[in-house]
Amino acid sequence: MTETVLITGGAGFIASHCAVLLLRQGYQVRALDNLDVQIHGVERRPPAYLDKRVELIIGDIRSPRVVKRALVGADVVIHLAARVGVGQSMYQVADYTDVNSRGTAVLLEAMVERAKRRPFSRLVVASSMSVYGEGLYRTAAGTLAPSVERTPQRLKAGLWEPTDASGNLLEPLPTPETKPVSMGSVYALSKYDQERLCLLVGRAYNIPTVALRFFNVYGPHQALSNPYSGVLAIFAARLLNNRAPLIFEDGEQRRDFVYVGDVAEACRLALRCDAAIGRVFNIGSGRSVTINQVARLLADTLGVAIEPEISGECRMGDIRHCFPDISRACSVLDYCPRTTLEEGIGKLVEWLDGRVAVDRVGEALTALASRGLTV
Ligand code: UD2
Numbered sequence: 104m105t106e107t108v109l110i111t112g113g114a115g116f117i118a119s120h121c122a123v124l125l126l127r128q129g130y131q132v133r134a135l136d137n138l139d140v141q142i143h144g145v146e147r148r149p150p151a152y153l154d155k156r157v158e159l160i161i162g163d164i165r166s167p168r169v170v171k172r173a174l175v176g177a178d179v180v181i182h183l184a185a186r187v188g189v190g191q192s193m194y195q196v197a198d199y200t201d202v203n204s205r206g207t208a209v210l211l212e213a214m215v216e217r218a219k220r221r222p223f224s225r226l227v228v229a230s231s232m233s234v235y236g237e238g239l240y241r242t243a244a245g246t247l248a249p250s251v252e253r254t255p256q257r258l259k260a261g262l263w264e265p266t267d268a269s270g271n272l273l274e275p276l277p278t279p280e281t282k283p284v285s286m287g288s289v290y291a292l293s294k295y296d297q298e299r300l301c302l303l304v305g306r307a308y309n310i311p312t313v314a315l316r317f318f319n320v321y322g323p324h325q326a327l328s329n330p331y332s333g334v335l336a337i338f339a340a341r342l343l344n345n346r347a348p349l350i351f352e353d354g355e356q357r358r359d360f361v362y363v364g365d366v367a368e369a370c371r372l373a374l375r376c377d378a379a380i381g382r383v384f385n386i387g388s389g390r391s392v393t394i395n396q397v398a399r400l401l402a403d404t405l406g407v408a409i410e411p412e413i414s415g416e417c418r419m420g421d422i423r424h425c426f427p428d429i430s431r432a433c434s435v436l437d438y439c440p441r442t443t444l445e446e447g448i449g450k451l452v453e454w455l456d457g458r459v460a461v462d463r464v465g466e467a468l469t470a471l472a473s474r475g476l477t478v
Pocket of ligand 1: 288332350352356418
């Protein structure tokens, strides 16, 4: 029998890739999305990239009536709906908390009600690497340092690398799911809320739930004109407008960029794997790179000779290094990231061809600086 999947945030970048993959697997796909202006523009039209076979319900995740309707006949749910912007979350506190945390609560209440008549076979919730704050580090003496934070004083002095109590530099290590969480932004806190709410309510009401902590997801369909989206989309928007990418700090901060197709595959696996129920998984590519490296790779792949500009600024709440240990996802989910950064950036660049991006980075930095949210 054909299974129906409801994807919340279903007109978004990650959702569009999940939809294609799941349609190919024989699922019927329904999307619930409010077509947020920041992502979809003032016209709020359904995006051209969304597969025509997807049934799109336009509405808000916070509306019990809309969510109830979206759940009719759904067998599984992938919950991706969220406001996504670390910096912006620090001044739109009520809205981020409302959409992400309360929106998830509304979804869960509706699922619990519906499950009385017909159970769900899975709920997959998109959590985030942001719940870790700084990643895991090791001291020079070889002990693990799981609770590192950078002080504003050091950041103001341009001392970007975290140190131990005696001022010795720390070595970043792959972060496992067992590292204690440490939320440094309202966005991160709301993603942790989403993750915990889903796991907790899922467990109480027998809705088999899996949480995926996505690292830095990139690829085609990423919102180019949203200055709060991922760094690769932001750099692409700058380069398409013949402007230099602005690199914060010194560009030596490390991240794991995971291709969106691999993230969609992780979602598919989480729908199927019973051993995953009730657990959280890091979803990354398994390779870390510096922001300087990705900036260069993107410019080279685009074939533009614009040097990135090191701004020496830092956004409040930004972390220095965080990249995942993905061994749990590999062994339990059978997750195996297939797209290398070079291939993924190649696909991003192909998609960028002929696209127009409004570069709003300056606006976003001013918004942050005027609130004292930059260092
Ligand atoms: C944040 C979230 C992550 C995810 C992502 C969405 C944290 C720790 N992580 O990751 O969960 O939601 O956002 O995109 O909250 N950078 C520049 N120039 C720019 C923009 C960014 O140098 O114009 C740097 C930035 O300082 C950071 C790195 O690039 O060191 C990555 O930034 P990001 O905003 O793409 O993502 P990140 O890792 O803060």
